């Protein structure tokens with residue numbers, strides 16, 4: 642192992658990121674050095690590197706918040722992990738002491754430390770350091786194929802759990818069946834007998850959703866609400882909106898049934914009107930972001946048991962700029978994983 646490595650760094654606001662030679666980090670007490678198998682790119686990275694959305698901490702740091710790999714080295718005081726273990730890095734650290742963390746709602750932590758890849762060094766490098774409490778064991782899963790579970794798979798799992806709360810199934814509408822929505826269709830099939838109705842503007846995404854178990858698929862358009870009602874006898878029990886624009890939220894509010902729940906995951910900037918009899922009686926609207934560690938472990942267990950399949954497109958480490966360009970153009974079908982130089 643050399644002393645330095647190549648990392649893809651966020652260097653200043655308004656700059657698209659650059660490759661820098663940096664020292665290989667060393668794990669401190671309670672930490673592990675992870676040899677990176679791969680790290681995913683997603684819309685959040687476009688926001689950080691291209692749109693200059695200053696919602697994240699100031700640079701510099703290494704990008705990459707969807708990372709899997711193998712434990713290379715352990716810091717002092719770590720006894721419950723072994724060198725060589727395959728792990729996911731949960732990018733959202735938690736304080737451990739606020740009321741939310743104490744009831745295992747780490748994704749709602751009220752004083753969240755900076756996230757890996759979005760405030761402190763992430764996984765677009767050969768190695769990264771993480772606190773061991775942010776690691777989830779992959780067991781028999783290969784870290785190279787498990788990468789999307791670290792963000793897309795876990796975010797989607799949390800949304801599905803929320804959508805299943807009102808009825809444990811019923812008629813569930815999934816708007817947007819790209820990287821996250823594809824996971825949602827599979828989770829709904831694995832965890833419930835829900836009648837899954839999927840919508841997207843891309844025909845090939847709908848074909849994939851049908852393969853994965855959606856009972857009805859529709860191209861989103863002006864008559865979407867009519868189609869959804871026809872495919873949902875007895876009313877819609879939940880809508881998961883992975884898009885989050887005005888049109889998708891309007892559709893959600895037009896189709897949701899009384900006592901149903903709209904779960905918004907997509908950050909498309911849309912608005913939804915709520916109020917007495919604006920939504921049907923007792924209907925709920927919730928947003929969700931991130932995941933609990935428990936969600937991540939359960940998603941890993943489903944993948945281990947073969948009840949969901951993992952798909953991703955891989956690009957070489959030297960092509961990150963092109964990868965982000967392609968992501969911005971919508972050129973990838975599923976999740977995009979940057980293979981690390983280290984695996």
Ligand SMILES: [Zn+2]
Pocket residue numbers: 682683684685686706707792793
């Ligand atoms: Zn992401």
Ligand SMILES: [Zn+2]
Pocket residue numbers: 735736737738739740741742749750751752753
């Ligand atoms: Zn907390």
